[in-house]
Amino acid sequence: MRNKKKRIILKILAAIFAVILTVLISSAFWSVRINITDTSGPILKNLHSFFGLLVKINPFAALEKENKLLHDRVDLLARMSEETLAINDDNARLRNLLDFRKMIPYTSIPAQVIGRDPSNWSNSLIIDKGSSSGIKTNMAVISTRGLVGRIVEAGKLSSKALLITDPNLKVGVLIRRNRQGGILTGRPGGRCKIIYISLDSDVRPGDKVMTAGFGSVFPKGILIGEIEKVGKEDGRLYKYAILKPSQDLSMLEEVLCIIR
Amino acid sequence: MHNKIKRYSLYIILIGAFLIQLLFLDHIKIAGAKPDLLILLVVFFAIFFGPSTGAEAGFVYGLLKDTYSLDIFGVNFLLLSLTGLIAGILSPKLFRESKLTQVLLVFASSVLYMIVHYFVSSFILNIRYVTLPECLYGLILPSSFYTAMLSLLLFPLLISRYRLKENAEYL
Secondary structure (H helix, E strand, O other): OHHHHHHHHHHHHHHHHHHHHHHHHHHHHHHHHHHHHHHHHHHHHHHHHHHHHHHHHHHHHHHHHHHOOOOHHHHHHHHHHHHHHHHHHHHHHHHHHHHHHHHOOOEEEEEEEEEEOOOOOOOEEEEOOOHHHOOOOOOEEEEOOEEEEEEEEEOOOOEEEEEOOOOOOEEEEEEOOOOOEEEEEEEOOOEEEEEEEOOOOOOOOOOEEEEOOOOOOOOOOOEEEEEEEEEEOOOOOOEEEEEEEOOOHHHOOEEEEEEO | OOOOOOHHHHHHHHHHHHHHHHHOHHHHOEOOEOOOHHHHHHHHHHHHHOHHHHHHHHHHHHHHHHHHOOOOOOHHHHHHHHHHHHHHHHHHHOOOOOHHHHHHHHHHHHHHHHHHHHHHHHHHHOOOOOOHHHHHHHHHHHHHHHHHHHHHHHHHHHHHHOOHHHOOOOO
16 A cells, blocks of 8 residues: 555656656757657658548448448449549649649648647647758748648658647738738637737728738738637737638648748 | 556557547547547546556657647646546546546546646746637637547447456456
8 A cells, every 4th residue: 555655656756857857858859859750751641641531431431331232333333433523622622722833922832731730739730741842940831722820840751830720820910901910829719819909990700811921931911811700808908809710720631831 | 456458459559549639530620629539548548447557548648749749848748647647546436437427537637637738838838818718618628528528439439349347346
């Protein structure tokens, strides 16, 4: 009994020691962390494709089960047709991305999403391009429908991008209708929050928001999303607005990294 | 008295679940919240295999989470290890065979883990624009509820996988 208590106390002491050690050497882990992600990049890419395939054929598999006994041949044809449709979808999406890439005034590097943040707290993506393809930290990441985030860690073969829905990302923004500015930051639940909107601003739900281009990371004029709700926090001298991103960031499959 | 688990079996399920969390769970998000498969399994191992296995599972998951996410390095392995340890110590004192106890333990562990995570992150990263109520209602409660509901589905599968019902000590 005494031994058991001793072991638990030892474990708690080890945990406290681990915290102190972690805080002291956490910066040293950054390079180790991206190297590990980098090494597992190709495996993740293949597994991601596999899971993507599973998601795509799931409704089809249900159909196959329902008709298996009576319509074997029809099932086979239907599956072929479904696969062709999926290929067509992929083709259309990639063509769309290619057209978009030609249309935007920046040079960009297309990349595929191969993983997502396992944590609920932070929002990030793992992409299949790294420094060997020209990706550098602080590059803006966009999609065909608007701003996605920025590169935070760039390995040789893969990189991590922090999404606009993460509370650690800040972006200078402009409201398109009245040209008033604010700072966008991430918020839980897949939404963003714009702070520092002046009190006399007539900002309202439905207003489109785009990047202001103040800093050196995000180019000016990239669409971010639409305002959903406007309010004023107690004791603060500015308004805030809740913004819905122009796309569902959890469903992204391809992105473009902007070279400025 | 707790059950014993073979190391390879523990690690296979840990790595499999981690890959599902990393590659698939964003597809089943509801209102921006996704379930946390990792905390669910940490609590499962803690309840049925004891605080040491719970803490070990928490440590491994936390380390993987810290490696692949952009979170502060160390926060997850520390908090998940502690979650496993505490859930394992508490479970013999509760009626752990009850589904309600299991669901509540998963829910409480998830809520506490995320609240402590919020305070640690706010303190280290100085996040001032996202308040605790915003996090609580926008992320912590929906995600913990989702995780707890998923435990209703996964716990019976895991119990039968490890044949815990056949174990006299468990009964």
